[in-house]
Amino acid sequence: MDLKSEKIERILSKYKFHDVAVAELQKLNNIFPDLNPYTDTYTFNDSSQKELLKLSGVIPVKYDGRSYNFPIQLWLLDSFPFTPPICLLKPTSSMVIREGKHVDAKGRIHLPGLHSWDYPKSSVVGLLTEMITKFEEDPPLSSKTTKDTKDPHELMAFVSNLQINDGGIRHHDQQNITVSVIGGGDLGMACVMSLLSKCNVDKLVFIDIAESSTKGGSTDLEIFNLPKVQVSRDISASAGSRVIVVTANSWNGEESYIKVVQTNVDLYRGIIPSLVHFSPNTILLIASQPVDIMTHVAWRQSGLPPTRVIGAGCNLDSERLSYVLDINLNTHKPAWVIGELSDNKIPVMSNVGLSSNGELEIAPGSNSTKPLLDRAFELMKNRGQRSWSVGLSVADITNSILTDKMKAHSISTLAQGWGGIGVEVFLSLPCIMGANGSTRLAGVLLGPEEDSKLKTSVNSLSTLMSQIRI
Numbered sequence: 182m183d184l185k186s187e188k189i190e191r192i193l194s195k196y197k198f199h200d201v202a203v204a205e206l207q208k209l210n211n212i213f214p215d216l217n218p219y220t221d222t223y224t225f226n227d228s229s230q231k232e233l234l235k236l237s238g239v240i241p242v243k244y245d246g247r248s249y250n251f252p253i254q255l256w257l258l259d260s261f262p263f264t265p266p267i268c269l270l271k272p273t274s275s276m277v278i279r280e281g282k283h284v285d286a287k288g289r290i291h292l293p294g295l296h297s298w299d300y301p302k303s304s305v306v307g308l309l310t311e312m313i314t315k316f317e318e319d320p321p322l323s324s325k326t327t328k329d330t331k332d333p334h335e336l337m338a339f340v341s342n343l344q345i346n347d348g349g350i351r352h353h354d355q356q357n358i359t360v361s362v363i364g365g366g367d368l369g370m371a372c373v374m375s376l377l378s379k380c381n382v383d384k385l386v387f388i389d390i391a392e393s394s395t396k397g398g399s400t401d402l403e404i405f406n407l408p409k410v411q412v413s414r415d416i417s418a419s420a421g422s423r424v425i426v427v428t429a430n431s432w433n434g435e436e437s438y439i440k441v442v443q444t445n446v447d448l449y450r451g452i453i454p455s456l457v458h459f460s461p462n463t464i465l466l467i468a469s470q471p472v473d474i475m476t477h478v479a480w481r482q483s484g485l486p487p488t489r490v491i492g493a494g495c496n497l498d499s500e501r502l503s504y505v506l507d508i509n510l511n512t513h514k515p516a517w518v519i520g521e522l523s524d525n526k527i528p529v530m531s532n533v534g535l536s537s538n539g540e541l542e543i544a545p546g547s548n549s550t551k552p553l554l555d556r557a558f559e560l561m562k563n564r565g566q567r568s569w570s571v572g573l574s575v576a577d578i579t580n581s582i583l584t585d586k587m588k589a590h591s592i593s594t595l596a597q598g599w600g601g602i603g604v605e606v607f608l609s610l611p612c613i614m615g616a617n618g619s620t621r622l623a624g625v626l627l628g629p630e631e632d633s634k635l636k637t638s639v640n641s642l643s644t645l646m647s648q649i650r651i
Contacts, residue, residue: 188220192234196259205262209305215239216255223256223267225598228623233257237271240309242316251322253290253312255305265298266305268312276322282461284321285486286617293484358383358583361419361460363452364429365389365399368468371572372426373402373410379576380583386411386418390429390452416452420459424579427452427479428468443649445469446478450651453482464582464618467492467593468575472522473642474649476593477607481651488618492593494609495522497574499591502528502554516554517543517591517611521638527631528554529611531589543611543625578614585616592619600624600635606642 196202216238223233234257239250256267268290272278280286294311360382362372373387387410389399403412419425431448467476476492483490498518506516515531532542581588591609596602599610599621612619
């Protein structure tokens with residue numbers, strides 16, 4: 182690995198931990214000599230750019246008795262090695278990405294070692310070793326096939342999954358739409374009823390968790406035997422779910438807030454990994470409280486890409502805001518509430534109208550839109566978030582996923598990199614929701630008051646996350 186070129190030395194000189202970074206790269210070269218350093222410009226999700234060092238090359242992956250070279254790319258942030266690299270698959274023109282637990286549709290690699298990165302315990306050598314192991318278990322790349330060269334074994338597997346019904350022939354994968362609700366009580370029941378009303382599902386699994394303080398409702402569902410509803414107390418009943426809604430909480434009013442949150446985290450530790458084991462391609466929709474923290478915890482515990490772990494967040498407030506602006510103030514533009522689900526929530530508006538075909542974006546904060554949004558917020562006061570309201574909101578998000586609606590919802594999502602947020606936190610941002618999960622809208626410049634509220638929320642959430650054991 183040549184680190185002596187003028188370009189590379191110039192970039193490395195700007196790294197905050199230059200000597201440590203160079204030492205790590207030299208160790209990496211001893212084990213993975215096929216990775217070479219280059220300088221390039223990285224574009225973050227908020228469209229900001231930075232010149233960084235990247236490593237490009239291949240790693241050896243064995244599968245089915247044969248060895249393959251998987252092309253990868255690692256971008257090293259200027260705080261490397263105290264922050265993990267951004268890892269990407271870089272398929273050739275003859276390869277196609279197979280989206281799965283550890284790689285999303287855009288080739289971004291998500292591994293437990295990245296989520297729990299803690300230098301010097303963590304290293305790129307260890308990360309690549311983990312990457313190879315995971316890729317050997319579930320290869321994220323495959324060769325492109327054409328109609329003429331399709332493997333006959335793959336064709337037979339496809340044919341064996343075809344089923345004939347009254348409407349003709351359809352593939353087995355299109356037949357069963359299962360959604361699961363984990364956790365009883367008022368919110369769990371509200372979600373069940375709302376999902377049945379809003380979403381076209383073949384089966385809705387309701388699992389009452391014994392350890393949850395939000396218990397109840399399962400007996401009544403069994404007594405009245407609702408169509409399509411399966412009641413269970415076994416996590417395995419959720420297998421194959423397209424969406425899993427988690428409402429379980431473990432509240433105890435006699436404990437301090439941090440202890441209550443920790444009890445919830447401990448409850449999640451017993452259910453989230455099992456849910457993902459039985460439904461590895463699911464999208465987790467978190468409605469437990471505090472929703473931003475519990476969505477963050479669920480993402481960490483699941484190992485799923487952040488696009489597939491979301492929280493109900495500020496979606497209910499956002500739908501109410503859009504309605505008030507449209508009906509009472511005649512704006513006819515989508516609007517969202519962003520930030521932490523607290524008093525620091527921030528209203529923002531779209532740059533295009535409801536009937537426009539233009540690309541949906543958040544309008545930058547301005548003196549003209551602020552009075553309108555503040556007035557709408559006043560009209561929304563004292564509405565609260567009752568269980569049935571949250572249930573309707575959860576069903577609305579779920580419907581966008583199941584129908585691949587590509588609608589913008591303000592959901593709790595990984596906010597790192599959005600609008601200059603540098604730390605790993607989850608809070609509500611407008612995201613396009615579809616069958617593959619969430620895609621954030623680009624960040625914008627907020628007004629001074631709104632920016633201050635967002636920073637306060639980021640600091641508050643980050644501090645709380647540092648105090649709990651995931």
